Amino acid sequence: MLKLVIGNKNYSTWSLRPWLLLKHFGVPFEEVRIALNLDETPARLRELSPTCKVPVLYDDEFVVWDSLAICEYINEKQLNGAGWPTAAASRARARSVSAEMHSGFNALRNQWPMNVRLQRPMPAEGELLKDIARIEQIWQQCLEASGGPWLFGKFSIADAMYAPVVMRFYSYHPELGDSAAAYCRTMLANSALQQWMAAGVQEKEVIKEDEIGYLLGEPGW
Numbered sequence: 001m002l003k004l005v006i007g008n009k010n011y012s013t014w015s016l017r018p019w020l021l022l023k024h025f026g027v028p029f030e031e032v033r034i035a036l037n038l039d040e041t042p043a044r045l046r047e048l049s050p051t052c053k054v055p056v057l058y059d060d061e062f063v064v065w066d067s068l069a070i071c072e073y074i075n076e077k078q079l080n081g082a083g084w085p086t087a088a089a090s091r092a093r094a095r096s097v098s099a100e101m102h103s104g105f106n107a108l109r110n111q112w113p114m115n116v117r118l119q120r121p122m123p124a125e126g127e128l129l130k131d132i133a134r135i136e137q138i139w140q141q142c143l144e145a146s147g148g149p150w151l152f153g154k155f156s157i158a159d160a161m162y163a164p165v166v167m168r169f170y171s172y173h174p175e176l177g178d179s180a181a182a183y184c185r186t187m188l189a190n191s192a193l194q195q196w197m198a199a200g201v202q203e204k205e206v207i208k209e210d211e212i213g214y215l216l217g218e219p220g221w
């Protein structure tokens, strides 16, 4: 039996990626949630994660860590390759955009934390604006080439990798072109993502650094 160790559904972007892949493809797994930033968090992470980070996948005793490596393992062991596009060129492109997400977009990741509970339009400038523009370009090129509705036609690991970006856009409302906006609607209508969001909004833990955009003294802060 697979066991996926994840963080808070409200905040943990890296956990969302493999969770969504498993759920979307209907792969059964046990879920273990470790709430981040609590006093007991480091000890719980040390117990279950070689990197003291989430996500971590257990396949019985065998451990796989890091979101992209976990997605690759699920693709090979559970999906018989269906996690990536079939054509070699599309598969290479899907891997490129997934790796670009995994290793980049630092301004977006630092300035706009995923926060499923939050709906708060926020201004974007400088490096953040550059990240958003690059993401729109990737999405537009992929959707044009594939015809959509997912980046490579059918749902793939690339979509799982960009799901937390959609969540950030959902919270902070950047100006988006038509194709990026349509892609966000596709993602937000996905039943697996909706399950994640429904659980996220129920969570009570608050990580202050990930709560942005409140005015001082405003309810919620």
Ligand SMILES: N[C@@H](CCC(=O)N[C@@H](CS)C(=O)NCC(=O)O)C(=O)O
Binding pocket: 007, 011, 012, 013, 014, 015, 036, 037, 041, 045, 052, 053, 054, 055, 065, 066, 067, 068
């Ligand atoms: N490169 C890793 C990043 C994992 C990561 O940074 N996870 C964060 C939560 S989203 C974490 O576990 N942080 C540990 C902590 O907050 O104590 C991946 O892709 O899985």
